[in-house]
Amino acid sequence: MSTTVITVDARGQSCPGPLVSLAKSLKESPDGVTFELLATDPGSKSDVPSWAELSGNELLGAETLEDGSFRYLIRRGA
């Protein structure tokens, strides 16, 4: 089964921009979708895991890309 990945490009946005963009995209998308969040806000390193815990969604992975930006993979919680 292939998984649909929706990319939320929040590069350039500051707190709480990336989380708001992500939450809006989650709300508008169907179940079973994986979300890829791209961000440049260094605060997102702590904020995305906190958001996942608060909102009950699952953070599948986080990485820093070569250009210094951040990439997160999120799956909607049950």
Added chain:
Amino acid sequence: MAVTEDRVDTATLTDLLQRVEALEAEQSKAIKKKNKLTIIAWGGQLDRIWPTTILATTAAASGMEASVFFTFWGLFAIVKPGVRITGENWMQKMMSVMNPGSADKAKLSHYQFMGAGPAMFKKLADQHNVAKPDELIALAQDLGVKLIPCQMTMDLLGLKREDLLDGLEEPIGAATALREMREAAVPLFI
């Protein structure tokens, strides 16, 4: 406890039942907290309204229930842009002149410099792509944050429902504000 192989004596059972009932009664009196943020927005200054609106929008984006109760100077932040002098008498009118309405007109608590401070702050915010309080208020409404004006301060300052932004909740009093705070896991006064 007097428990024999396969039967419990009646006295022990009665005692246990009473203890369960007492625990249940105590539990029902306990205050039930919701996964909710309630902010009492007392300050109308830019450096207060800003964190207020950032926290409220972040809470809503995190799946928390969120409400903001605007009272005293905080109320001027939710005056409709373009609404100038409000109030019935000269005192109320003077208050509105001293506190121009809307979050966009909010002053800083430090470094106001006759408006240069807030202008610099907003310029920096633009450079760093930080949403400004008036934008965050619109976003908060979009995300379902309840924005609630304080009835008493509205009366005191002569602010009418039509002077305030559209889409606000019905004005409430202190007791309802307390109820909001009591059930919120995160109650704040900013």
